[in-house]
Amino acid sequence: MDRRAFLKATGMALGAVALSGLPVRAQGLEGEDLANLEKALQEALGKGFRDLTPSDLVKVTMPTIAESGANVPAEVEVNLPPGEVKAIHLFADKNPTPRLASFMPMKALPYYATRVRLAETSAVRAVVETQDGRFLLASASTRVTVGGCG
Amino acid sequence: MSIRVIVRLTPARPKAGEEFRLQAVAQHPNEPGTRRDERGNLIPARYINQVEVFFEGEKVAEVRPGPSISANPLYGFKFKAEKPGAYTVRLRDTGGDTGEGTVRLELA
Numbered sequence: 051m052d053r054r055a056f057l058k059a060t061g062m063a064l065g066a067v068a069l070s071g072l073p074v075r076a077q078g079l080e081g082e083d084l085a086n087l088e089k090a091l092q093e094a095l096g097k098g099f100r101d102l103t104p105s106d107l108v109k110v111t112m113p114t115i116a117e118s119g120a121n122v123p124a125e126v127e128v129n130l131p132p133g134e135v136k137a138i139h140l141f142a143d144k145n146p147t148p149r150l151a152s153f154m155p156m157k158a159l160p161y162y163a164t165r166v167r168l169a170e171t172s173a174v175r176a177v178v179e180t181q182d183g184r185f186l187l188a189s190a191s192t193r194v195t196v197g198g199c200g
Numbered sequence: 201m202s203i204r205v206i207v208r209l210t211p212a213r214p215k216a217g218e219e220f221r222l223q224a225v226a227q228h229p230n231e232p233g234t235r236r237d238e239r240g241n242l243i244p245a246r247y248i249n250q251v252e253v254f255f256e257g258e259k260v261a262e263v264r265p266g267p268s269i270s271a272n273p274l275y276g277f278k279f280k281a282e283k284p285g286a287y288t289v290r291l292r293d294t295g296g297d298t299g300e301g302t303v304r305l306e307l308a
Contacts, residue, residue: 120270120271121270121271122270125276132280142268145268146232146234146268147232147266147267147268148268149266149268150265150266150268150269151263151264151265151266151269152263152264153261153262153263153264154261154262154263154264155261156259156260156261156262157255157258157260157261157279158253158260158261158277158278158279159219159277159278159279159280161276161277161278162263162275162276162277163221163223163274163275163276163277164265164269164270164273164274164275164276165269165270165273165274166268166269166270167232167268167269167270168268169234198270199232199234199235199268
């Protein structure tokens with residue numbers, strides 16, 4: 051392994067450690083641009099948007115680093131019986147329009163995959179709306195080298 | 201103009217009771233309304249904002265995508281294989297264009 055690859059690998063590992071070590075806030079949200087995000091959350095979720103519960107039942111899969119923000123694969127999987135998931139909403143904190151998509155599974159399994167544009171490095175959130183009115187939250191982060199919205 | 205949609209299943213022939221993925225890919229620029237052309241003018245937003253999946257005519261899933269979805273978008277779903285039949289994916293963009301793609305589920 052050359053010096054460059056070594057630095058890159060250790061840097062990314064340290065970054066991952068730092069991220070996982072962060073304390074979780076009451077609302078489960080972390081980040082700099084939350085005003086932008088909260089507006090979109092309110093629009094998508096209505097009154098319950100402040101009541102997000104971070105949950106291990108929701109898994110968001112994104113690449114750690116994306117050369118271009120124009121085409122970033124994103125995948126959400128929810129570990130709940132199919133009938134219990136009403137909707138899955140996806141958000142990117144720093145996009146001009148933070149809401150990426152809303153998915154209503156109906157008869158599908160609680161899984162959704164797509165490709166998104168990311169304006170810059172930012173957290174991507176999945177909020178799962180359950181039939182009994184809870185909002186489960188999971189986040190992932192992708193480092194973007196070139197933004198996909200401009 | 202109609203939007204071209206390609207739909208495929210993985211695995212192509214699932215067993216009864218097995219889970220499979222249904223993927224639809226559309227040919228569409230999905231303009232988010234934030235990009236500029238070479239003269240610096242904003243390109244107006246035009247993106248797919250409705251995706252519906254039907255199985256034998258019954259709606260089984262729906263997506264409301266926003267402007268931040270990539271060009272030539274992909275939509276991936278998972279279903280449980282129960283009986284053979286046709287899955288149809290219908291799309292609509294903000295300009296009113298529509299597109300449709302169909303795939304037949306055959307059980308192994």
